[in-house]
Amino acid sequence: MKRSLMLVLGALLLSFMVLAGCSDSSSNNAKGEEGAGGSDDGKVTLEFMGWEASPLETESVKNGLDQFMQEHPNIEVKYTPVPNEQYASKLLTMLAGSSAPDVFFLGAEEYRDFQSRDVLMDLTPMLGEDLSLDDFIPSSQEIMEIDGSVYGISSTTVSPVLYYNKDLFDEAGVEYPPSNPEEAWTWDEFKAAAEKLTIKNGDKTEQYGVYGLETVYNHMPLILGNGGEVWTEDGQVALNSPETAEVLEEIKKLRHEDGISPAAQTLESIGMNASQMLQTGKIGMMVEGSWALQELATMGFPIGMAPLPKIGPEPVTHGQAHVHAAWNKTEHPEEAWELIKFLSSEEYQTNLVSEGLWMPNRVDMYSEEGVKAWYNEAVHPEGFLELAPFFKDAEAYPFALGTSIAVRDIINEEMEVYINGDQTLEEAMDKIDKRSAEELAK
Numbered sequence: 001m002k003r004s005l006m007l008v009l010g011a012l013l014l015s016f017m018v019l020a021g022c023s024d025s026s027s028n029n030a031k032g033e034e035g036a037g038g039s040d041d042g043k044v045t046l047e048f049m050g051w052e053a054s055p056l057e058t059e060s061v062k063n064g065l066d067q068f069m070q071e072h073p074n075i076e077v078k079y080t081p082v083p084n085e086q087y088a089s090k091l092l093t094m095l096a097g098s099s100a101p102d103v104f105f106l107g108a109e110e111y112r113d114f115q116s117r118d119v120l121m122d123l124t125p126m127l128g129e130d131l132s133l134d135d136f137i138p139s140s141q142e143i144m145e146i147d148g149s150v151y152g153i154s155s156t157t158v159s160p161v162l163y164y165n166k167d168l169f170d171e172a173g174v175e176y177p178p179s180n181p182e183e184a185w186t187w188d189e190f191k192a193a194a195e196k197l198t199i200k201n202g203d204k205t206e207q208y209g210v211y212g213l214e215t216v217y218n219h220m221p222l223i224l225g226n227g228g229e230v231w232t233e234d235g236q237v238a239l240n241s242p243e244t245a246e247v248l249e250e251i252k253k254l255r256h257e258d259g260i261s262p263a264a265q266t267l268e269s270i271g272m273n274a275s276q277m278l279q280t281g282k283i284g285m286m287v288e289g290s291w292a293l294q295e296l297a298t299m300g301f302p303i304g305m306a307p308l309p310k311i312g313p314e315p316v317t318h319g320q321a322h323v324h325a326a327w328n329k330t331e332h333p334e335e336a337w338e339l340i341k342f343l344s345s346e347e348y349q350t351n352l353v354s355e356g357l358w359m360p361n362r363v364d365m366y367s368e369e370g371v372k373a374w375y376n377e378a379v380h381p382e383g384f385l386e387l388a389p390f391f392k393d394a395e396a397y398p399f400a401l402g403t404s405i406a407v408r409d410i411i412n413e414e415m416e417v418y419i420n421g422d423q424t425l426e427e428a429m430d431k432i433d434k435r436s437a438e439e440l441a442k
Helices: 002-035 055-071 084-096 108-115 138-144 166-172 187-197 216-225 242-256 264-270 274-279 290-296 333-343 346-354 368-374 384-392 405-419 425-440
Strands: 044-052 075-083 103-106 160-165 199-201 204-211 283-289 303-306 323-326
Touching (some): 075 333, 084 108, 103 108, 160 290, 166 303, 187 283, 216 242, 216 283, 242 425, 346 368
Antiparallel strands (some): 160 303
């Protein structure tokens, strides 16, 4: 009886030990595969998130990542593109929930706001002989550096550009705008061309002269060139000035008084984006970021590019672009740095610049030899090489130097109401001053 009982107890104990061992083993496997981003073959998996501005851009990024993984066989990168309009809020939610990707796109305008939340890995110690801020053009350096430290590295620069349909210019007998920024159109020259490119049939406008200047991003070069400023020395909003007012009043006239620029709702009702409107002859000129060239170059019509017109004495443009940053809780800081470093490299930039998506932000890529590596006659229009130094010498985009996303949104909201004719400029500026001061005081 005692022997039988001992055998039963022994069997039960053995079963318990086996089950406990299986439990520990499965737990360890799960931790190794998911928590540490590792795998049985020793590869490290990095989660990488970006936004999808267009399918073409996503494809270009994925091609670059394939190249990175070939050169780094010990690292696998899983890329997740997120719709652009949802991106910042989704990333904030993931960071707050400790479920963020290892590496991610971060808009230049959100960069300082995110850094103030203490969620970004400090990359300063990793800068060395193989990568230095001096490798980058001045606007990129100014944006990336925060109080002497760096938390994100950019791999491009982008600026607003004046695109135009050469066929429509030829039909209207209008000379093309100069590609050389030193010869940029004055506001009167620009407006005269837009009027000639506008075609009306009774009360209906069949072709508009220009579209795109109403957004803050696109008309900011005119404000800067006219002596306007966005920030005071102590970080308050400085838009309420005669220099800024002159620019905004002229831009509003294009639609409401001159009838040579359509409202955004016009494009929505037609069912076309701005590039398609330019292609099909609905607009003669379009102001958009330099990234639009990638799509335009595939659309089969003769495109021209030029600097924006100037209202002030000198032509000015601004430059900015997203940075690649790492979560400060990533379990793979060294591998994350390898990816970030690759994404800023000339090797990675060259392919995307040659496709027309971006402009380089590496100083060496603007040298005579550097330009040869990315210049593409099939993509970059005639005169583009005259325009290229404008990107290199651009001022840093003012909103990329601000510390509050909310203040940027306030300015955009009030400017949209003003442009649409629902409030005066004085009312808009008073609301911007009041609301932004309240926000910055929080």
